[in-house]
Amino acid sequence: MSRAVRYETFGGPEVLQLQEVPEPHAGPAQVRVRVTAAGLNPMDWGIAARPELAARFGITTPAGFGFDFAGVVDEAGDAVTGFAVGDRVFGGALGRAVADFVVLDVPNGPAGALWHTPEGVSDETASTLSVAGATAVAALDAIGLRAGDTVLIGNAAGGVGVFAVQLAKLAGATVIGTASPGTFDFLRELGAQPVAYGPGLADRVRALPGAEVTAATDLFDVETAEAALELGVAPERISTVAARSTPHDGVRATSAYDAPPDAVERITDAIAAGRLSVPIAARFPVEQIREAVALQAEGHVHGKIVVTL
Template identity: 75%
Template structure:
């Protein structure tokens, strides 16, 4: 037998259950990964809580949970190429990552993903990269970020924000990040100038040339009010039609090689991945409750 986190009804963390399930095996053209860590994202609990969100992704009940994972290939099916048993890997599998084993087709069909984990990057860190890293790259690409820009980042201390801030700094931009006051020192260490979010944001910010809103629409609306052209403003969590013609984007829009760009920067010591807390899978409900509160600084990881 194997273990997996599943839910049979939509709701909060209380619907998640760690259960014994039949052990999956790699079939033709597939590899099996022994999962060691799973990084959590807002979309994970959003899909588990909202039937309409799950329906957009074709998720039906009962369902597994989570997308981001890291681990080791432990079975290679007939005809599967590109990976061998013992390879360290990371990536994503929609609504089934928080499990002892995941089976992935190769070549990997979207929205799933599988990449080799570079030496020098732990499984805990690797498990945080697929969604947040690719979303950050896409958000910055959508605004045409360039050296000399002053970028306003909404939700800068969150899971995507920690990547966006550091990638923007590496690109030569000045970064202003919205956050609560308790997060200011954390953001300064990442290289951002913090500013309090909330009503009146446009009155507290000056001189921005681009913006990316990683939480909702407040930052995008402030940037528009400050005269930033809509084509230099992006959102990842405002739906397909954000305000004022600004650019909606997400991880699926990231350029090929986006995650290699991030892993190269991590290996080179140019980018760090703050992990707020690590939970054993037996405490999946506590992990999701912390993630869903939206006040976490960095990433939340579950280990198996």
């Protein structure tokens, strides 16, 4: 037997259970990964809490939990190439990442993706990358971010925001990030000029010295996108990643699924080279999965939350 976090009905963190389940094994064209860490994303608890969102991903109850993971290959089928027992890996497995073992198709199938973990990148860091890193790349690529831009990033201190801020800086852009005042020092350390979110955002941005915003990405809803429109940013240079609708026909709605094929490698290369860091806001053992998800659901986390197994 092995362990997996599962839920029988949709709901809040209280529905999550660490259960004993039959130990899975790799088939001929599959690998089994012994999971050591799983990074949490807002979509994880959103799927567990909202049947309509779960349906969009083809998930019905009972279900497993989580997407991002990292660990070590401990079984490889005879037909597998490119991965071997003992390889450190990370990736995504929809609705089954927070478990002792994850089995994935090789090459990548519709239910998961797998990459080698580079030297110098820890399992905890790698476990945060496949959703948040790819989403940040997609959000910035959608607006054609380039050197010399001043980009307004909404929810800049969140799990996707910490990647977007640093990637924008690496691209040569000036970054203004929306956040709560308590995260301002954190954002300054990442290289962003902070500004408080909430009503009057556009006016506060205008008051910043030398702030002529040329692009924007909204990583939470549409407040930042609406402020960017008010500031005169062209709609095609504004993206959203978590909005149910866009505030203008030209605004680019995007997600991790729209990221280019090299998105994750771009992130890992930058981490391995010391040009990008991943702030881990909190770590929880898998036995405390409910506490970890409750913290994630509060929406005030500065960086990523990791569950260890």
